[in-house]
Amino acid sequence: MNPAYSVIFFTTASGAGYGLLIWLGVAAVFFDMPAHRWFGFAAFAVALALITVGLLASTLHLGHPERAWRGLTQWRSSWLSREGVVAVLTFIPAGLAAIGWVLLTRNGGVWAWLGAAAAILAVVTVFCTAMIYQSLRAIPRWNTPWVAPVYLAFALASGALLFHFGVRAFGLGLAWSGWAAATLTAAAWAVKLIYWSRIDGAAARSTAESATGLGHLGKVRLFEAPHTGDNYLMREMGYKIARKHARRLRIIALILGGALPVVLAAGATQLPDLAAAFVAAIAVISAGAGLLVERWLFFAEAVHTISLYYGTDAA
Amino acid sequence: MSQSTSLKTENVDTSPPVSDEVKTTTCYMCACRCGINVHLRDGAIRYIEGNRNHPVNKGVLCAKGSAGIMQHYSPARLSKPLKRVGPRGTNEFVEIEWDEAMATATEWLADVRRSDPRKLAFFTGRDQSQGLTGFWASQFGTPNYAAHGGFCSVNMAAAGLYTIGGSFWEFGEPDWDRTRYFLMFGVAEDHDSNPIKAGLGKLKASGDAKFVSINPVRTGYSAIADEWLGIRPGTDGLFVLALVYELLHAGSVDLEYLVRYTNAPWLVHRAPGEPHNGLFVRDADGNPLAFDQNTRKLVNALAADIAPALQGSFDLTQLQGVDGHLSGTVVPSFQLLLDRYRDPQYAPDAVAERTGIDAATIRRIAAELAHAAFEQTIEIDTPWTDWAGRRHDKMIGRPVSMHAMRGISAHSNGFQTCRAIHMLQMLLGSIDCPGGFRYKPPFPRPAPPGPKPAGRSDQLAPNTPMPGPPLGFVSGPEDLLVEADGSPSRIDKAFSWEYPLAAHGMMHLVIRNAWARDPYPIDVLFMFMANMSWNSAMNTTETIEMLTDVDLDTGEYRIPKIIYSDAFSSEMVPYADLILPDTTYLERWDCISLLDRPISSADGPADAIRQPVVAPDRDVRPFQDVLIDLGARLGLPAFVDEAGGPRYAGGYADYIVNHERTPGVGPLAGWRGEDGALHGRGAANPNQLARYVENGCFWSEELAPEQRYFKFANQSYLQYSADMGWIPEAKQIVLQLYSEPMQKFRLAAQGHGDHQPPDAHRVRIETHFDPLPIWYPPFEEDFSDDDTYPLHALTQRPMAMYQSWGSQNAWLRQIHGWNKLYVHVDTAREAGLADDDWAWVESPYGRIKAQIKCMTGCNRNTVWTWNAIGKRRGSWNLDVNAPEARRGFLLNHLITDLLPPKNGHRYANADPVTGQAAWFDLKVRLIKAEPGEASESVPQFPVLENLPGVEKRPAILRYGARFLPAGNWRRQRSSS
Amino acid sequence: MTSLPLNPPKKKLGLVIDLDTCVGCHACAVNCKEWNTGGHSAPLTDLEPYGESPLGVWFNRVHTFEAGDGAEGRTVHFPKSCLHCDEPACVTVCPTGASYKREEDGIVLVNPDTCIGCKLCSWACPYGAREYDYIDGVMKKCTMCIDRIYNENLEEQDRVPVCVSTCPASARHFGDLGDPNSEVSQLVRERGGYDLMPEMGMQPVNKYLPPRPAKRGAGDTGAPASLPDHEPGPVEAAGSGFLAWVDRTLSR
Ligand SMILES: Nc1nc2c(c(=O)[nH]1)N[C@H]1C(S)=C(S)[C@@H](COP(=O)(O)OP(=O)(O)OC[C@H]3O[C@@H](n4cnc5c(=O)[nH]c(N)nc54)[C@H](O)[C@@H]3O)O[C@H]1N2
Ligand SMILES: Nc1nc2c(c(=O)[nH]1)N[C@H]1C(S)=C(S)[C@@H](COP(=O)(O)OP(=O)(O)OC[C@H]3O[C@@H](n4cnc5c(=O)[nH]c(N)nc54)[C@H](O)[C@@H]3O)O[C@H]1N2
Ligand code: SF4
Numbered sequence A: 001m002n003p004a005y006s007v008i009f010f011t012t013a014s015g016a017g018y019g020l021l022i023w024l025g026v027a028a029v030f031f032d033m034p035a036h037r038w039f040g041f042a043a044f045a046v047a048l049a050l051i052t053v054g055l056l057a058s059t060l061h062l063g064h065p066e067r068a069w070r071g072l073t074q075w076r077s078s079w080l081s082r083e084g085v086v087a088v089l090t091f092i093p094a095g096l097a098a099i100g101w102v103l104l105t106r107n108g109g110v111w112a113w114l115g116a117a118a119a120i121l122a123v124v125t126v127f128c129t130a131m132i133y134q135s136l137r138a139i140p141r142w143n144t145p146w147v148a149p150v151y152l153a154f155a156l157a158s159g160a161l162l163f164h165f166g167v168r169a170f171g172l173g174l175a176w177s178g179w180a181a182a183t184l185t186a187a188a189w190a191v192k193l194i195y196w197s198r199i200d201g202a203a204a205r206s207t208a209e210s211a212t213g214l215g216h217l218g219k220v221r222l223f224e225a226p227h228t229g230d231n232y233l234m235r236e237m238g239y240k241i242a243r244k245h246a247r248r249l250r251i252i253a254l255i256l257g258g259a260l261p262v263v264l265a266a267g268a269t270q271l272p273d274l275a276a277a278f279v280a281a282i283a284v285i286s287a288g289a290g291l292l293v294e295r296w297l298f299f300a301e302a303v304h305t306i307s308l309y310y311g312t313d314a315a
Numbered sequence B: 001m002s003q004s005t006s007l008k009t010e011n012v013d014t015s016p017p018v019s020d021e022v023k024t025t026t027c028y029m030c031a032c033r034c035g036i037n038v039h040l041r042d043g044a045i046r047y048i049e050g051n052r053n054h055p056v057n058k059g060v061l062c063a064k065g066s067a068g069i070m071q072h073y074s075p076a077r078l079s080k081p082l083k084r085v086g087p088r089g090t091n092e093f094v095e096i097e098w099d100e101a102m103a104t105a106t107e108w109l110a111d112v113r114r115s116d117p118r119k120l121a122f123f124t125g126r127d128q129s130q131g132l133t134g135f136w137a138s139q140f141g142t143p144n145y146a147a148h149g150g151f152c153s154v155n156m157a158a159a160g161l162y163t164i165g166g167s168f169w170e171f172g173e174p175d176w177d178r179t180r181y182f183l184m185f186g187v188a189e190d191h192d193s194n195p196i197k198a199g200l201g202k203l204k205a206s207g208d209a210k211f212v213s214i215n216p217v218r219t220g221y222s223a224i225a226d227e228w229l230g231i232r233p234g235t236d237g238l239f240v241l242a243l244v245y246e247l248l249h250a251g252s253v254d255l256e257y258l259v260r261y262t263n264a265p266w267l268v269h270r271a272p273g274e275p276h277n278g279l280f281v282r283d284a285d286g287n288p289l290a291f292d293q294n295t296r297k298l299v300n301a302l303a304a305d306i307a308p309a310l311q312g313s314f315d316l317t318q319l320q321g322v323d324g325h326l327s328g329t330v331v332p333s334f335q336l337l338l339d340r341y342r343d344p345q346y347a348p349d350a351v352a353e354r355t356g357i358d359a360a361t362i363r364r365i366a367a368e369l370a371h372a373a374f375e376q377t378i379e380i381d382t383p384w385t386d387w388a389g390r391r392h393d394k395m396i397g398r399p400v401s402m403h404a405m406r407g408i409s410a411h412s413n414g415f416q417t418c419r420a421i422h423m424l425q426m427l428l429g430s431i432d433c434p435g436g437f438r439y440k441p442p443f444p445r446p447a448p449p450g451p452k453p454a455g456r457s458d459q460l461a462p463n464t465p466m467p468g469p470p471l472g473f474v475s476g477p478e479d480l481l482v483e484a485d486g487s488p489s490r491i492d493k494a495f496s497w498e499y500p501l502a503a504h505g506m507m508h509l510v511i512r513n514a515w516a517r518d519p520y521p522i523d524v525l526f527m528f529m530a531n532m533s534w535n536s537a538m539n540t541t542e543t544i545e546m547l548t549d550v551d552l553d554t555g556e557y558r559i560p561k562i563i564y565s566d567a568f569s570s571e572m573v574p575y576a577d578l579i580l581p582d583t584t585y586l587e588r589w590d591c592i593s594l595l596d597r598p599i600s601s602a603d604g605p606a607d608a609i610r611q612p613v614v615a616p617d618r619d620v621r622p623f624q625d626v627l628i629d630l631g632a633r634l635g636l637p638a639f640v641d642e643a644g645g646p647r648y649a650g651g652y653a654d655y656i657v658n659h660e661r662t663p664g665v666g667p668l669a670g671w672r673g674e675d676g677a678l679h680g681r682g683a684a685n686p687n688q689l690a691r692y693v694e695n696g697c698f699w700s701e702e703l704a705p706e707q708r709y710f711k712f713a714n715q716s717y718l719q720y721s722a723d724m725g726w727i728p729e730a731k732q733i734v735l736q737l738y739s740e741p742m743q744k745f746r747l748a749a750q751g752h753g754d755h756q757p758p759d760a761h762r763v764r765i766e767t768h769f770d771p772l773p774i775w776y777p778p779f780e781e782d783f784s785d786d787d788t789y790p791l792h793a794l795t796q797r798p799m800a801m802y803q804s805w806g807s808q809n810a811w812l813r814q815i816h817g818w819n820k821l822y823v824h825v826d827t828a829r830e831a832g833l834a835d836d837d838w839a840w841v842e843s844p845y846g847r848i849k850a851q852i853k854c855m856t857g858c859n860r861n862t863v864w865t866w867n868a869i870g871k872r873r874g875s876w877n878l879d880v881n882a883p884e885a886r887r888g889f890l891l892n893h894l895i896t897d898l899l900p901p902k903n904g905h906r907y908a909n910a911d912p913v914t915g916q917a918a919w920f921d922l923k924v925r926l927i928k929a930e931p932g933e934a935s936e937s938v939p940q941f942p943v944l945e946n947l948p949g950v951e952k953r954p955a956i957l958r959y960g961a962r963f964l965p966a967g968n969w970r971r972q973r974s975s976s
Numbered sequence C: 001m002t003s004l005p006l007n008p009p010k011k012k013l014g015l016v017i018d019l020d021t022c023v024g025c026h027a028c029a030v031n032c033k034e035w036n037t038g039g040h041s042a043p044l045t046d047l048e049p050y051g052e053s054p055l056g057v058w059f060n061r062v063h064t065f066e067a068g069d070g071a072e073g074r075t076v077h078f079p080k081s082c083l084h085c086d087e088p089a090c091v092t093v094c095p096t097g098a099s100y101k102r103e104e105d106g107i108v109l110v111n112p113d114t115c116i117g118c119k120l121c122s123w124a125c126p127y128g129a130r131e132y133d134y135i136d137g138v139m140k141k142c143t144m145c146i147d148r149i150y151n152e153n154l155e156e157q158d159r160v161p162v163c164v165s166t167c168p169a170s171a172r173h174f175g176d177l178g179d180p181n182s183e184v185s186q187l188v189r190e191r192g193g194y195d196l197m198p199e200m201g202m203q204p205v206n207k208y209l210p211p212r213p214a215k216r217g218a219g220d221t222g223a224p225a226s227l228p229d230h231e232p233g234p235v236e237a238a239g240s241g242f243l244a245w246v247d248r249t250l251s252r
């Protein structure tokens, strides 16, 4: 699949935004976190901005952004539609919780429940996003049960890293958040490694032989593509990445997105707020870069069955 | 809940109006000439579909025909006459008015005609109006006229016409409905494009016929063959002769057929060294003789009810019934055939290695042919009467059919190879029988064919028409167009001792010879529809040099004046001095005549017209109108009336209706006679074109069932053919297994007769003019041995692209925007090459760089590419970075027009009998390009500037948006 | 799966493509483009039509494959357009309902007026049968010539998809694959018509007929492996090469 930057940006940014939202809810409900106004303002602003920018990016990516509302109508069957609906719904409790936290400096009681509702909807949104990919049988590397866990785990991890940076930047202590961010990031990468090992080890589900039905004649090779000219399908879905290149990028993603943030977040727990905030910021930036690479690879490494008609052996 | 809401959201209009008007005409995107219905809406072309009632295509269309809209609306179209102002080859032109253009052309041509008409060389490309252009040339008085046949497939035409009075090409077709075994030699697409596809579809649907394709490459038709034989190029003759060997050894030959329909029993003099050696034994009236087994006498071989011997050797002096003038030993020609092909040199084992087809396969194919012919015999209960008036209650068929085209013809041994195939057909008794190969009327015609060409200098005079047509058929040395000293009369040397049977002329030599002033200089080169500086040159780079070469003495170009008619900004345009822009095929009258290249089917004759379906939106004129106008301005007798005014003031449409070749026979056969009641012969009918238009722009007639087979010996058909004016008289046409005209040339070479070749050509003629088919290695093998140039290099026609002009077509160029060199995987591996690598391809004559694609369905010694995809940068109004130019390439840079000198003489790279260009003799080697070398094809040429008047090419094309309902948002978007 | 018709269409209009007969001429692809660029989905935009990298919308594309090696190998031309699946993923993923399957005949269409151009359907279709129009910003695809097959302005016999009517080799067949007695259904049964990528679970309506087994073996046509050799024949006179079988008395 061609890694379209808007989609990569959307999924990572809004994933982090939803993750942060989740952590704000969790912190309010389970950790009785004080409703620090400026922290709340910054955190909600960042979370909602990431979500909104992500959603806008993907809307502008549409052929007809002005008709985007139509995308909310087929929630009964379409994960994309569901994602849109839930994403819009999430704004309601999230907005209210933000009002409570920032304007009223309250995040307990009903405000906590609003926060929790926003967190749950955030989880559902991320799940819906993941399901858009996971449900596509035509892309076997996505059509595995590990895609949704990966998306959720990375949303939680990146949210935690942001949350951690926030609390340290505002000097709120809460050193546990460093451990949480480190643990979740490590856990997310564990899930991702499982995903990678699954897709690497999976037997091809479809082949040039099954795509053409000509396997009984022997090995099937593309002799001539329909056109020497380009086409939409190949631009969108024909992207190929060399194995060697992919492996290098995986390592980069793992270091930037996993190892470095884990070490930095864990290390930050041992540091005073200001220094911790600095380190946590580096963790966020590093993780962000790593995640962009991870997401880029998620697309680039996915082989669409269409490519079986254009010279690829197996998908 | 689950009711689809979407059903409510779209109201699909399932019955939108398609068009305001449908006009029929004839497709021109190739020479197949299918009938089309052009749907017009608001004056624009909405859709072009096949005409269901048309005899050629019966409703189907090919990819090119379907892309006609893009051809018509091409931004590469010329729009006004152009006069060259810069140096040749730079596209520096100014637009001029037609008055000036016509005046200039008339002045140049009149000068030539007044002094020496030979100094006009008029050559037309793959033109479909040779009836007119050839006639015009002969009226002008120049022998220097030809169309494209000489570089295309004259080997097939000549071998067929001299042998069976018809030919492959589009002059015949397999009996698709009945054949059980079909052999196809060297066809990728052919002129008979849609009928072949439809025919193969029929074979496939029937399920029990077998289709064998003999072709070094397994694509297209070969891909669906039941068996593909990946033969080594240039060796089909050997393969066929090995089949003949097998059949003769098994006695699997249709002797009855040979006796009845061929010259197998005709007696031949066996008198080595004598002037009549190898000629037929004839009586005083010129009739060939045979030995009658019943009476044991010599009899007229054309007589009915004789029982002629097919073998033996007879001493004339001991036979009764012999005219006094005969003596010596004679044998039936079939005896010579038996002696020749039962020789072990033709055994499957002897040819297997050379052809690349193993001996067991050759033996099996021979057995299958015999099985199909003799065990699966067809009988049709249609009574018919033969030439001698004898009634037969059945038609017996040998359901084996064959078709061959340029894979055979484009080799220097193509004429003889094609004759070998016709011999195989005759031995199996499968020509024009049910299930066999069938003639399309007006064929068969007598073999050897007529008329003879005119053009010796004693036949020419200033301001005087020639006494005959410039192209024709010679049947012996006396008919050649050579001067007293044996030198060629024509600029292209056609019909000279070098290429005696060059029935279609030799367009591929015009530029070379005009440049070299060999045999003489010319003044004006007038060309129509031929991209001679590009894909139809055998040596593009050199041709460009010759077109631009300046005579240092005069400061003039060595080819002083070039007039050219094209419809598009092709690679040839920059090399002309005066451009006469043509219309597109949808803007003009045209005529597809039985006098030219007919569109008949085996079941009946047909001809057709084109009518203008849209009016030109620019200042262009149909070339045929222009030519007729020039004819009148020059005062060519047939083009002016008594008063000296134009005889065909109405242009080509007028000519089509009113011109008569012989009394009552004109370009069109349908609706003749004043009231249009006559077909074939009849007075001109002023309403003829209207009748054609009413009938879908074609005329066709069905033969009666009894006329449909054995046309060469079918009384009713022969009578019909004579009545139509196609053959001089309703006499049997005897198939020429043994070719006497060939023997006449051989005798001349051996020193007999009044007309003998110059010494330098004797051996060549003696060797190649064998009256029985022979095989010899293609000439190129002498210069490119297997060690230095191990690979054969071929081109194939892509089905979805037409020659050079497909590339301007926005739709077709997406399918074939550039080409690669296809190589067998093993061969590629040996050369260290993989897919997409760039490689140098080298021949003795040049070097190109191309991108590689590996395949398995290819002869290992063969590389190939799609023909004419490569374009010159800046031509055809394509972007200068168009892939056609940056990645596409021509093999032509590797080919040569003249072979290297042999005994001091350079012959054309052509068949020694017909002069057919030997495109496919090319041998090459592959060398991997260095990693640093640019990913671009080589050679590249200076980028051409756009011509004046050529439209800006659109960045986005949204053809068809205009047909959406007014106000539709998608229609608005198209204003970009 | 709520966006699919509640009652699965009984009528299943579709194509049957004969890979044993297709010569790869691209006529179906170009004629489809020609008809449809002025039809229901008009236009079929071409970007850079005369440029360096032309890219156009096509509903039908003809691929060519080589299958197997050596003498057993085949070259197979392989036209492919929308297969009008029974369970089309392109429809179920569509967030707008622009992509839909018609209840009356099973044809899968896109409504250009409601499509938002999210391209998800093109990701979901395993066959590559969806074509995005960059200028219109909507998805387009084979319409089964919906504006032709029912078109009352055309003569009855012309009411077939143009890729079928134009195919010179008659390698394409159109009909109701939901009716077991239709000609196309019979053809599928007789020739072993098959689904592409059955593992995708789309249940395509269009079927492909496989290349027939080659006839390359001795005896495949009923002929022997080679002809008997009549030589040396009994009546063959020494030296002259006189052959008994040629010596029949045959009348002209
Ligand atoms: N679509 C399309 N149709 C066309 C044209 C076009 O450009 N495009 N051009 C028209 C013209 S001008 C012509 S002349 C005809 C030509 O039509 P074809 O006769 O089909 O000619 P080519 O495409 O040149 O293909 C020659 C075939 O012969 C094979 N071949 C080469 N050498 C040998 C050999 O030694 N033995 C055998 N057995 N096979 C061999 C090649 O592999 C190739 O398949 O097509 C006409 N029709
Ligand atoms: N390597 C290689 N070269 C070959 C061959 C091969 O097999 N291999 N085949 C040879 C054969 S068989 C042939 S026939 C030749 C073909 O070679 P050409 O006859 O040169 O063929 P085209 O490319 O069709 O060029 C014809 C010209 O006609 C112009 N034209 C098109 N339509 C019209 C019109 O309506 N009016 C006018 N006035 N002009 C028009 C085009 O713009 C183009 O410039 O190529 C030969 N060259
Ligand atoms: S074969 Fe194609 S291009 Fe040639 S005349 Fe027929 S439709 Fe036109």
Ligand code: SF4
Pocket: C021, C022, C023, C024, C025, C026, C027, C028, C029, C062, C077, C079, C166, C167, C168, C169, C170, C171, C172
């Ligand atoms: S038109 Fe027919 S033969 Fe040609 S590519 Fe299409 S299906 Fe194949």
Ligand code: SF4
Pocket: C081, C082, C083, C084, C085, C088, C089, C090, C091, C108, C124, C125, C126, C127, C128, C129, C130, C141, C202
């Ligand atoms: S082939 Fe693709 S586009 Fe067509 S119905 Fe099936 S899934 Fe949808």
Ligand code: SF4
Pocket: C093, C094, C095, C096, C097, C098, C099, C110, C114, C115, C116, C117, C118, C119, C120, C121, C122, C138, C139
């Ligand atoms: S691109 Fe259009 S048809 Fe496809 S899923 Fe999106 S809205 Fe539906």
Ligand code: SF4
Pocket: C031, C032, C033, C036, C059, C060, C081, C082, C141, C142, C143, C144, C145, C161, C162, C163, C164
């Ligand atoms: S059915 Fe119509 S739209 Fe579909 S591929 Fe055929 S011609 Fe194109």
Ligand SMILES: [Mo]
Pocket: B148, B151, B152, B153
């Ligand atoms: Mo040709």
